[in-house]
Amino acid sequence: MASSQPVKPPLAGQPAQAQRGSQAGLKYPSSGKTIYNRPLNRSRTQELSQASFAYLFGEMVSYAQKRVTGIQDLEKRLNVQGHPIGLKLLDLLLYREPTRSQTRPLNIIALLQFITTALWRHLFSRPADALEKSSNPETPDEYMISDNEPLVNQYISVPKEMNQLNCAAFVAGIVEGVCDGAGFPARVTAHSVGKGEEGELWPGKTVFLVKFQPEVVEREAYLGKS
Amino acid sequence: MSYYFAIIGTQDNPLFEYEFGTAKQGGDGVARFPEQARHMNQFIVHSSLDIVEEAQWAQGQMYFKCIDRFYNNYVSCFMTGGNVKFLLLHAPSQPAIANTSRASTSIAANPTSPQTEEAIKQFFTEVYENWVKTIMSPFYHVNMEVKSPVFRSRVAAAGKKYL
Numbered sequence: 001m002a003s004s005q006p007v008k009p010p011l012a013g014q015p016a017q018a019q020r021g022s023q024a025g026l027k028y029p030s031s032g033k034t035i036y037n038r039p040l041n042r043s044r045t046q047e048l049s050q051a052s053f054a055y056l057f058g059e060m061v062s063y064a065q066k067r068v069t070g071i072q073d074l075e076k077r078l079n080v081q082g083h084p085i086g087l088k089l090l091d092l093l094l095y096r097e098p099t100r101s102q103t104r105p106l107n108i109i110a111l112l113q114f115i116t117t118a119l120w121r122h123l124f125s126r127p128a129d130a131l132e133k134s135s136n137p138e139t140p141d142e143y144m145i146s147d148n149e150p151l152v153n154q155y156i157s158v159p160k161e162m163n164q165l166n167c168a169a170f171v172a173g174i175v176e177g178v179c180d181g182a183g184f185p186a187r188v189t190a191h192s193v194g195k196g197e198e199g200e201l202w203p204g205k206t207v208f209l210v211k212f213q214p215e216v217v218e219r220e221a222y223l224g225k226s
Numbered sequence: 227m228s229y230y231f232a233i234i235g236t237q238d239n240p241l242f243e244y245e246f247g248t249a250k251q252g253g254d255g256v257a258r259f260p261e262q263a264r265h266m267n268q269f270i271v272h273s274s275l276d277i278v279e280e281a282q283w284a285q286g287q288m289y290f291k292c293i294d295r296f297y298n299n300y301v302s303c304f305m306t307g308g309n310v311k312f313l314l315l316h317a318p319s320q321p322a323i324a325n326t327s328r329a330s331t332s333i334a335a336n337p338t339s340p341q342t343e344e345a346i347k348q349f350f351t352e353v354y355e356n357w358v359k360t361i362m363s364p365f366y367h368v369n370m371e372v373k374s375p376v377f378r379s380r381v382a383a384a385g386k387k388y389l
Contacts, residue, residue, distance in 0.1 A: 034376050035359050087308060087368055088361055094288075094307040095358045103286030104307050110286075181308040181368075183282075223283055 054155040079173035086177020124151045141217045143210045148202040166190045168206045185213040228257040230267040234311040235369040242372045249386040274301040300337040304350035345388045352384040
C-alpha cells in the first residue's frame, strides 16, 4: 500500500511555513494569522469586563508602587504606563473616523474636543463631563477636563496618609500621549477635587489639568493670525 | 514609472523603505531608477520634509497630494495622526512634457493628474491601515524601525494593486 501513495498531499500550512522558516529569528502564530490579518474595526463596539480591568489596574498600581520615593513618583510611573496607549489610540481613533471628518487636529480646541469625545467614548463609553479653559490670565496655556466619576478609580480606596494620590494619573498619561503624538507637547496631571464631605454629589470628581508647552501656544497664536 | 516609498518617523528618522516599479500597463513591478541617480532618492525625499512641515499646519487632511518636485521626481505625502510621514517619490519613465499633445490618462505618464492623485491616495490609505495595525502592537514603541516581512509584503501588494 505504501508504494501506491508515493507522495502525500502537502498540508495546507506546510509550504508557507517552509518559506517563512527562511527568516531566522521570527516566530509566526501556528494558525498563520498575524496582526495584519485582523480587521481593525471588529472590536470597536465590544466592551471589556470591568471586574477584570479593575483587577489588572490594581496590579498595575501596586507594580508602580514598588521602589517609589513618594506620591509624585508613583503618579509619574502611572503616567508613563498610560503614555504609549495614548500614542496608539490617536491613530486608531483617527483611522476609525468617517473619511470626510478624518482630519488631524490642528489647534488646541480641536485636539481637546477629540480627547473629550472620541477618546473618552472609546475608553469609558461616555464623553467627559466638562472642558474648561483656565480663567487665570497668567496661565493661558492651561485647560481642564473634568470627569465626575473616573472609571479607573471606581474600586480604588486611597489610604488617608496618601490623600494626594489620584490613580487617574494613568488616564492623564493616556491624554498626554494623545497630545504629544498630535504635535502638542503637554504635561497632564490628575487632581481630586472632591472635598470628602458627607452627602457630596461627586466625591470622586477628578480634574485633568492639561498644561501645553510654551511653543504650542506660540504656534497657535501664529497660525491664528495667518 | 518607478517608485520609492519611505516612512519617516517623528524625528525625521526613516522607519521603512521600499522601492518598486509600476505593475500597470504590462510593467513588471521593478523600479528602473538610473543607477547614477538611485542614491539621490533618499536625499530628494529628505529635502521635501521641510515642505511637509510647512504644509502640515495649513490643512488637517492626511493626504497632501504632490508636494514637491525635483526635475523628473515627484514627491507625494501622507501624514498620520501621530506625525509619521509616508513619502512616495514617483519618477515617470519619460518626462511628462512628452505627453502633452495627446491627453494620456495612464498614471504612469501624468504624475500630477487627478487619476494619479487618486491612485496614490488609495495606496496610502491601504498602507495606513497596515500602519495602524503595526503600531497597535504592544511591543511597538514610537519611532521604532518596522522590519516585519508581512508589513513589507502588504505594502508591495498595495503598490501592485494601485500604482
